[in-house]
Amino acid sequence: MPLDELHSLRDWVRWSASTFEAHGLFFGHGTDNALDEALELVLATLHLDHSLPESFLDARVTRAEAAELARRLRRRVEDRVPLAHITGRAFFAGLVFEVNEHVLVPRSPIAELIEARFEPWLDAEHVRSVLDLCTGSGCIGIACAHAFPEALVDLADISPEALEVAQRNTERHGVADRVRVVQSDVYAGLDGKRYDLIVSNPPYVSEAEMATLPPEYHREPRLGLAAGEDGMKVVARILAEAPEHLNEGGILVCEVGASADLLMARYPDVPFLWLDFERGGDGVFLLTAGQLAEFHDVFVEG
Incomplete structure (x- = not known):
């Protein structure tokens, strides 16, 4: 995984989306495409929400954040765990809910x-x-x-x-x-x-x-x-x-x-x-x- 080549949030979103597509993942637990899934992976992992100004996507990711992004991405790709079970959050009716492996993803x-x-x-x-x-x-x-x-x-x-x-x-x-x-x-x-x-x-x-x-x-x-x-x-x-x-x-x-x-x-x-x-x-x-x-x-x- 080319951690040293991924510097910004935007880098991680683009590369994660490509990785999801390459591995043929299924999207149906809150998103319906690889790009939205990748964006949610990055934002949730960095404790951000979707109101983030687009310019912030060019902010750099720390080494610790990159390691956590890589860990979560591997779980999504290799173990096929729904993203919401990895991030611990899901959206429903305009609200954010805690979810885990004991409940269906809203x-x-x-x-x-x-x-x-x-x-x-x-x-x-x-x-x-x-x-x-x-x-x-x-x-x-x-x-x-x-x-x-x-x-x-x-x-x-x-x-x-x-x-x-x-x-x-x-x-x-x-x-x-x-x-x-x-x-x-x-x-x-x-x-x-x-x-x-x-x-x-x-x-x-x-x-x-x-x-x-x-x-x-x-x-x-x-x-x-x-x-x-x-x-x-x-x-x-x-x-x-x-x-x-x-x-x-x-x-x-x-x-x-x-x-x-x-x-x-x-x-x-x-x-x-x-x-x-x-x-x-x-x-x-x-x-x-x-x-x-x-x-x-x-x-x-x-």
Whole structure:
């Protein structure tokens, strides 16, 4: 690695991007190209953010900084670790979150819905309770806490390690006084509590799809991705039990990604509303409390 030939931030960005391309890395954990990935590697390692004036890219890197950049770059290239797990940070809905190997890297298009406060499907001024189901890092629920400042938010996950990350993120963002972290297998640990909004990015990857994922995804916790033979194991439970946890007029928003066709094939009569996103992404549906109650028997029989 030509450390002595790389002097500035700009040098490191250019050379890292070329190295990523040469090794055929996969980009899908916060960036979608080698150049943006390289820039985030350099800025995060040097404790800088993306508001850095471009002229600062010509600043020189110290020997200690260069050694750390080289170490992190090797982990990204040789071990195929997602960059966010190396840097310890990820961006979601305009906020920065701590992440590590115990949580998925935030990347859900649901961020757009949160920024729009789920309008027109909810009256934001009357949202008082939110559940982020299968929360992982807590990014969805914490972003909802910012969008709905009068709401109490529960972050639920089955993984104790993920909940430790989520708890630190609630403290990082100053919302720990109204955001509760709960260990729960889907709804089991919530003591029958009801919510105005349930949002979930649950595990939904089928066994067949798991086998085709790039190496970077296999560095994330399998618990957050895989969900049985057809990927519907957790989603089916979310649907079947949702009526018991939604207030009248409430909504469920759930991401199922590439498993959308499997979901519709399993429940062909259910009027899933598939949402569109300006910044890209798909596979997110919305159902109202009334619709979930109407099709409750269908979901239970599943």
